[in-house]
Amino acid sequence: MATTLNRVVEDIAPLASEEQREATRAAISQILSDTAQVALRLPGGEEYRLDGDELRALRAIALARANGQRVSVISHDVILSPQQAAELLGVSRPMVYRFIERGDLTATRVGTHWRLLTADVLALxxxxxxxxxxxxxxxxxxxxxxxxxxxxxxxxxxxxxxxxxxxxxxxxxxxxxxxxxxxxxxx
The missing domain is CATH 1.10.287 (Helix Hairpins)
Incomplete structure (x- = not known):
């Protein structure tokens, strides 16, 4: 079962100073090579090596922050309200209802309310x-x-x-x- 939006979205603010952004860009340029390996050192001294997808995601987040952008990370199985879907799509809530009516967006009725999966909204x-x-x-x-x-x-x-x-x-x-x-x- 999917969870509500506010429990699985991680909002990450952009880096505050230009020095931080430049340092991040420099680190990203080193990580961008296909031969780069990144590992996390856990408190007990063990290492966890990031796989390709994890590394790609971290690079994307770091690059967006280095460019002064705010980043949100959200799971694809999160259930959204039409208002939340509208915010994600950058459209009005009535436009989301039009997408539902036209069949462009899959939605499910829960009582009297529509609910949408994040994956469907992102696909649209x-x-x-x-x-x-x-x-x-x-x-x-x-x-x-x-x-x-x-x-x-x-x-x-x-x-x-x-x-x-x-x-x-x-x-x-x-x-x-x-x-x-x-x-x-x-x-």
């Missing part, structure tokens, strides 16, 4: 990031085609080619943006 965040990157790439192709020397025909061909190459999710996201812009102009 990853899909949305890939989708946005794909749409941005398509728009870049269109912009490049429009500024080329053959603006008229080349722009249309480039746009058609980008549209054909887009995934169904990318096409839907692009159409949704057009719908929103059109609604905004009508109001």
């Amino acid at each position: 965040a990853e899909r949305r990031t890939r989708l946005a990157d794909g749409v941005d790439t398509g728009l870049d192709h269109v912009a490049q085609a429009m500024t080329s020397s053959r603006q008229g025909t080349a722009a249309k061909d480039g746009a058609k080619e980008s549209w054909r190459a887009a995934t169904p999710e990318q096409k839907e996201a692009s159409l949704e943006r057009v719908r929103r812009r059109t609604r905004g102009r009508r109001q």
Whole structure:
């Protein structure tokens, strides 16, 4: 059974001074080599050697802190409320309900409340990031085609080619943006 959010999230503040950040960056650059081995010395003198995944996670945390970022570590099996999912996704709570209604996000009713697994929320965040990157790439192709020397025909061909190459999710996201812009102009 998953636990509540506040018992399994670890919030880690960024490093306070630039000297600490520089020292951390220097240590990370040494650890980044594939041959680096990191071990923890336990109170009894025994050593625990970190495996590749643990080392990768620690490097990511240290690098984020060295860059002045706050870090949160959360288990994938934590159950979230829609508000917590919204905060994790960087969207509004009503948008989380729309994701649930559209089937983009799996949720379970517990009494009158919706509950979501962190793993599902993170998977949606990853899909949305890939989708946005794909749409941005398509728009870049269109912009490049429009500024080329053959603006008229080349722009249309480039746009058609980008549209054909887009995934169904990318096409839907692009159409949704057009719908929103059109609604905004009508109001």
